[in-house]
Amino acid sequence: MSEHDAPSPEILRVVPPAAFVVMSKTETSIRVQWAYSAGPVTQTRLKWQIGDTMIDQVDLPIGTASYIVSNLNPGTRYRIRAYGLENDEESASGPYVDETTKPATALPASPTQLVATPASDAMVLTWTGVANASSYKLVYGLAPSGPVIKTDVSLSTRHAFTHLAPDTNYYFEVCSSNDIGDSAPVRVVKQTLRPPAAPASVRATPAVTTMDLQWSASPDALDYVIRFGVEPGGAVNTVITELLRATLKDLSKNTLYFAEVSARNHNGESAPARVIEKTLDGPPIPSRPGPLHTVTTHHTIRVVWASYPEPPYKVSYGLDDGRHEIIATETTEYLTHLIQHLRPETRYFIEVRAFNASGESAPSTISATTAVFDAPSSLTLDELTDESASFSWWAPANHPGGSLYEIYLDDRHLATQAEKKFQVTGLKERTGHVFKVRAKGTSRQGGDYFSPYVSTPFTTRAYTGDRICAPGYLRSGRPVPTSIVLYWDEPYAACLFCPDASGYEISGEGIGLIEIARPPCVITGLSAEREYRFAVRAKATGNNISKASEILVGPALPDKKPAPPQNLRATVNENRTVTIAWDAPPGP
Numbered sequence: 001m002s003e004h005d006a007p008s009p010e011i012l013r014v015v016p017p018a019a020f021v022v023m024s025k026t027e028t029s030i031r032v033q034w035a036y037s038a039g040p041v042t043q044t045r046l047k048w049q050i051g052d053t054m055i056d057q058v059d060l061p062i063g064t065a066s067y068i069v070s071n072l073n074p075g076t077r078y079r080i081r082a083y084g085l086e087n088d089e090e091s092a093s094g095p096y097v098d099e100t101t102k103p104a105t106a107l108p109a110s111p112t113q114l115v116a117t118p119a120s121d122a123m124v125l126t127w128t129g130v131a132n133a134s135s136y137k138l139v140y141g142l143a144p145s146g147p148v149i150k151t152d153v154s155l156s157t158r159h160a161f162t163h164l165a166p167d168t169n170y171y172f173e174v175c176s177s178n179d180i181g182d183s184a185p186v187r188v189v190k191q192t193l194r195p196p197a198a199p200a201s202v203r204a205t206p207a208v209t210t211m212d213l214q215w216s217a218s219p220d221a222l223d224y225v226i227r228f229g230v231e232p233g234g235a236v237n238t239v240i241t242e243l244l245r246a247t248l249k250d251l252s253k254n255t256l257y258f259a260e261v262s263a264r265n266h267n268g269e270s271a272p273a274r275v276i277e278k279t280l281d282g283p284p285i286p287s288r289p290g291p292l293h294t295v296t297t298h299h300t301i302r303v304v305w306a307s308y309p310e311p312p313y314k315v316s317y318g319l320d321d322g323r324h325e326i327i328a329t330e331t332t333e334y335l336t337h338l339i340q341h342l343r344p345e346t347r348y349f350i351e352v353r354a355f356n357a358s359g360e361s362a363p364s365t366i367s368a369t370t371a372v373f374d375a376p377s378s379l380t381l382d383e384l385t386d387e388s389a390s391f392s393w394w395a396p397a398n399h400p401g402g403s404l405y406e407i408y409l410d411d412r413h414l415a416t417q418a419e420k421k422f423q424v425t426g427l428k429e430r431t432g433h434v435f436k437v438r439a440k441g442t443s444r445q446g447g448d449y450f451s452p453y454v455s456t457p458f459t460t461r462a463y464t465g466d467r468i469c470a471p472g473y474l475r476s477g478r479p480v481p482t483s484i485v486l487y488w489d490e491p492y493a494a495c496l497f498c499p500d501a502s503g504y505e506i507s508g509e510g511i512g513l514i515e516i517a518r519p520p521c522v523i524t525g526l527s528a529e530r531e532y533r534f535a536v537r538a539k540a541t542g543n544n545i546s547k548a549s550e551i552l553v554g555p556a557l558p559d560k561k562p563a564p565p566q567n568l569r570a571t572v573n574e575n576r577t578v579t580i581a582w583d584a585p586p587g588p
Contacts, residue, residue, distance in 0.1 A: 014086040015039035016094025027074035027102045028131050033066040043085035048078050073134035074104035075179045108133040108176035110183040116190035120166040120268025129157045133176035140172045167194035193267035196221040202273045208282035208357040211248040218263035231258040253358050254281040282358035289352045292366040297398040298344035298373040304336045309354035320347040320367045327445050341444035344373035375452040386429040386463045386543045392421040408436040429543040432459045463543040469495045470546040471536045481528030481556035486521045501538040508534035528556040
């Protein structure tokens, strides 16, 4: 067998513990012990149950090999299982033991902290259990001296009695129990909650396929539940409303219906008030409309059909994606209908039904795909200066009214607007840009859609006005070796025609562009060993920027050449080999 034929190593799975045994037990506890099996495991999980009822579980860290399962019932048989854990992955069902706790040796104490939590038709009891109880016996009735209505047994410290009468006082007793006997009972008396009264004066007004219900308000009601169906025994439909009226829809004509109205609040639901009424008879349901035809734009579909049945008609549409979810249904009296605010390049289904008082016809259906959303056309550069550019464009014929346009300069979004012209301002002279526009629409089913971009490149013109004079008498200093200070005279101080400078630009080798309002300019973080050339330009408004005044600043440390060697000498040995030697110059 070659190395390619060798079997792959077995994937290690989480394994359960081994040698799982009971070490000791008491009336209320069982101590278990186990050993770890080979394989990945980081924890041990123990679970215990009575019969098929799961009681509790615990996760123990690796290295723990024994545990006392406590708070158990005396004289009760438990099944305890062990599992291995690795990163929350549980092993297959591990070893288990079936063990019965020791029988009780004394009567249990009575439960404590008995609490009753009412509903309108139920009562939930909770209490604190005792150590040597194996179960708890519960009874309830209307009066302690009267008959017991029901008796139950619970293995836990929680129990619910159901099917109680609302707004009624009950007494409840709980006692602890084991093999020796029962404790003295503890008692609580509690009243079930009072739901609102049933609605009064329920009235039904039928039509052919609908029925209007009205009723009087029930004090303290938060809402009302309506259940209705065909009488007798029809499937029940449910409507919930906070109003004192509701309309039952999509009913069959000339059919007997029941309707039940009940009031609700946080305490529960009232008894229902019932009414029975028959829907009216009506004309025959109309036939299916004739074949459909469509005409599409990028955001509309016009659907046209033949006039087999009389109007009116319902036109429904949705995405033709296999799910058949209707986006909207619109009504028309005509044989044509325009569906608007659709997404471009999207396939829709359309259904047309005729309807009357008796119901709706079967639908005539068709599918259609909207057209591509065209980009704006005829993008034109109308005016260009050194600092601005004006553009205009046309909307294609299939753009809807109210279309918006997103405007970009290069990749920077400038505006979204309805107007089909725009002026870009604040540009630099002799600078290249790309102006871009795309159309934007919104569909009725939500979300925006966009056309392709239309774009045009342009370069701003050179500034044509009278330029401000360049800074004068540019000079420098080095307060420290790694800094340079530049000084200059401002233009308006020497020129009668120059405006006040709005600021200055300083550029040079090894630095980024620096902009300041007034001199001087301190440039830091420089090298002491090299020279630098800087240019300073004055700025007025817009692109009125002066020519550059330049200066060359030398290094902070003087350029030192090494001294020549001293005492140069030569010797010739007997082998006629010349040896040359010299002394090093003084200094470093």
